[in-house]
Amino acid sequence: MTLPGLGTVAAAIFLWNGWYTATDLWLFAGMYFVHMAGITIGFHRYLAHKSFRTSRFFEGALMISGSMGGQGPIMYWVTTHRRHHRFSDREGDPHSPNLSGDGLGARLRGLWWAHMPWMLSDESSSWRFWAPDVLRDRRLFFYHRTYQLWLLLGLALPALIGFAVERTPMALLTGFLFGGLARMFLANQAAWCVGSLSHMIGGRPFDNGDRSANNWPVAIFTFGEGLQNNHHAFPGSYRHAVRPWEPDLSGWVLTGLGRLRVVWNLRQPDAAAIAARRARKRPAAEPGTN
Structure with a gap:
């Protein structure tokens, strides 16, 4: 993340000095949406959890936009995430913030580990064990093999769009900085x-046997992914929100796409399943009480 980090600093300097146009801000917002939708809808809810079905064309669009996010190739992303669910906040979880011990210092170390350093670990997850379905699919594996191409496209595209709109050499640079590097750094x-804050801080309406939490600020910026307690209670659901007011932009987008028949077979728990899952957390009533 060194280059995106430096690009973000440069974008901040440009922003401070007024060396940007409205096009750059729109490019940042548009590419942020593409990036986050590709990861949350494509890599996460579609590939990792099979929470809906779609056409090969839209599947490809999701795989490309997710790859533009720079979070790693498809096989790496899916195997890591499925392993996280299998061992959530226990030994074997590749990025739990809760395995560093007790005390403030240990918790801060765990928080930092879960946020970034875990990605530098040489530990890997077996493709054949964790994602045989993706490994067998030649079309999906094509997007895995061509990951670097889509990653570079995600950086070049905003620069080219900026130049096409503004018709100045500076627009190439600012489009690259705002829609490319700064977008990648901040979205990631x-x-x-x-994986860090939403497994430490937030509400826990469901007892999942881990520390997953519903963190609303994180959910807002990640299109619903911060509703981790809900998600770990119902990992196969296309929606992470279980109440209408919970922020889940990716869930709302999928609902709309379902009505347009772009996606189908949208999986979600019914009201009875949600109520039953909540009931598991309630303590048993003491003798003689109602």
Whole structure:
């Protein structure tokens, strides 16, 4: 993340000095949406959890936009995430913030580990064990093999769009900085808060046997991914929100796409399943009480 980090500093300097146009801000917002939708809808809810089905064309669009996010190739992303669910906040979880011991210092070390350093670990997850379905699919594996191409496209595209709109050489640079590097850095910082902050801080309406929590600020910036307690209670659901007011932009987008028949077979728990899952957390009533 060194280059995106430096690009973010440069974008901040440009922003401070007014060396940007409205096009650059729109490019940042648009590419942030593409980036986050590709990861949250494509890599996460579609590939890792099979929470809906779609056409090969839209599947490809999701794989490309997710790869533009710079969080690693498809096989790496899916195997790591499925392993996280299998061992959530226990030994074997590749990025739990809760395995560093007790005390403030240990918790801060765990938080930092879960946010970024875990990605530098040489530990890997077996493709054949954790994602045989993806490994067998030649079309999906094509997007895995061509990951670097889509990653570079995600950096070049905003620069080219900026130049096409503004018709100045500076627009190439600012489009690259705002829609490319700064977008990648800030969107991924938000995404990594899902594994760190959303497994330490927030509400826990469901007893999942781990420390997954519903963290609303993280959910807002990650299109619903911060609702980790809900997600770990119902990992196969296309929606992370279980109440209408919970922020889950990716869930709302999928609902709309379902009505347009772009996606189908949208999986979600019914009201009875949600109520039953909540009931597991309630303590048993003491003798003689109602």
